[in-house]
Amino acid sequence: MLRKWSFRALMLYFVFGLLMYIYLFFLGDSTIPEEMMGTSADPATFMNSRELMLSEEYSKIRNLLFFMSTPYEWLLYFLILIFGVSRAFANWAEKTTKFAFLQKAVYLFWLNILAFVIVYPFQYLSFYFSTTYNISTQNFSQWMGDELLDFWINYILMLVIVIVLYALMKKFKKRWWLAAWALSVPFTLFIMFVQPVMIDPLYNDFYPLQNKELEAEILTLANEANIPAEHVFEVNKSEETNALNAYVIGIGSNSRIVLWDTTLEKLSKDEILFVMAHEMAHYVEKHIYFGIGGYLILSLFGLWIIAKWMEYLIQKHGNDLKIKEVSHISSFPLFLLLSSFLLFMASPLTNLSSRYTETRADRYAIELTEDKEAAISSFQELSRVGLSQVNPPYLVKLFRYSHPTMMERLSRLEQFKEEE
Template structure:
């Protein structure tokens, strides 16, 4: 088909197909800004107000969550509970590392009970109010109990290591501690997909069919192992759509949840899975571990200066003997909790940069700009679609919906001449048309 005939075909489709008129301009040109605005216009009224309210409320949850956590640690210190837990651990544990691990058991239970009202509100009540929760309270409580047990085990091991380093290297423990935390994060990433996630959801091989064929074709085009593609039953807990790449080394796996499979079209699913392949190919798991090694170093360095000063000022009232006392752990938690709030924009930005890279990769591999845009619009159920620039920098750990739709439409404009007339005509109100199963190999 000649260029003139192709342009006429697209213009004809724009006249015939609802929602596609924005796609074809004079001479078959495509305006990505107008297309982005058209997508934004599909979310309005009560739905947009609800989405904005949910996400903006999360801004305050960051601050209030930190304050609740700090208040919990202060209760444990000022009531003398931390010192009592230490005294009990010293009676039952011969070695200091064992004393630390024993101390964690009552600490983990009591601190969780203190913040239980806050946890129930933020993780169950609020999710249910906004229509995102599929569990009953009893079901949610069961999962929360399992997670508490897991957290206590990991916390006991982690704190035993960190407190050991504080005692052995009182001046430079923050540097050794950052290395230890990085190693522990890598170990957690290694075992979570195989041993932890299956405690909450059932993971099965994705059935043969168009979705699996499409994912396998994209994976093979990028030399990504595709023997195993997992589907997990997230719908038993939430209405959210999601997919992920998880694990480290031999346990890295690509998974999608059943909400994504059941609630989206093939182009949307392909676009999302192309994004997940991007995380794998671009080695984001390893890059994130490296980036957070630096974050751990900054946090621990600051805590190494703050905690001794706090103990010098209030330690006698708390019956804390010094920075190397296991009873001082709540003091470290207060310092790290406050510092983490300050670091939120930085940690969000690190994650968001990786997510943006994966977005670009996914567009090149899946070649589904409208599928990706439509998936981004679906995420508006729980993400504010159109924040201000500073708002996105401060509070978003993923690109906003508008940013993602704009990226998709910019990609569509750059590749306009490569797309079929049906793909050109896709847009708000019109489902995307699936691209060929085997996308061309790319190196974004």
């Protein structure tokens, strides 16, 4: 049974990988429709031939890594279960100490170490190709430092979740998922509140805009949108990447709009003002709160489904999975596997919702700045510098794109110009 299950899982993974490779490199259509050729949405109008070639190459590699790494994570957790690794870690932790808190800490440490080592090749390949294509500016030691920082932050957060989750599983045999969801609401809000001031500064330096002339114009724009001035920050991302970005993060008094210094260096003043207006739209229209609300609703249904699946799988295949009961710590890889699977399956819906809010933010920015030319050129530069496909294949858009494709954004701007 063990050999049959592991063989089938490996074969399914390799078949999936082969199909995705064929789709991304041969079948997926990323060409520009004939009616868009020669317009601002045509990458041939703002990229040279080398940039066009590199953007196609890099996008295909990056998309393949994404579609291969996600089921790889499922395969990892599945094999950890059926080969008894999770059960062995749990037994080891129980022999190490008599305190339940420390047992979970020991178990989770070794599980995370194993996952880190096994997933490392995908992480390194992502770093290698981003460096090869001149997207990343980090050297190996800098990148590895961030990876280790990620490991410890994730370990601490996961340890808190595991301790609370398995205490609830023991106390509420049938309704643990509801209790877990109820506690996840304040926990999620707390993490969102402290992330801009406690977590993000561990990776980068955040400071007020240094260009005072530009700052004055941004503050004027922020005043028109009724946004407190202290919510605009600059971050030194040029130490990591050549890509451009800006975003809204945090809630309450810690909410802020953040501009990467690469964006400030490579875009013109008018383009930066458009990007800022786009991010201001998220603040004005409370998109981050709607996002949190949607996440909490989906997590309620997700936890309920996970609880039902875990109960069924352990009752029917508990011996094969080497799990005693749902509330035993050895079931944690099963929880992670099901969570990852549901998040992946829900991503087309969450991405669709995100693309809607991004479209609204684009329109808001155009109405606020009244500068469609700056909007067009900023989107074109974002694509050119990031080596992004303007019109990605359908499955890539469905599962990866939380923003509208550049072709969609630029074609809408063309329509706005025609309407004027």
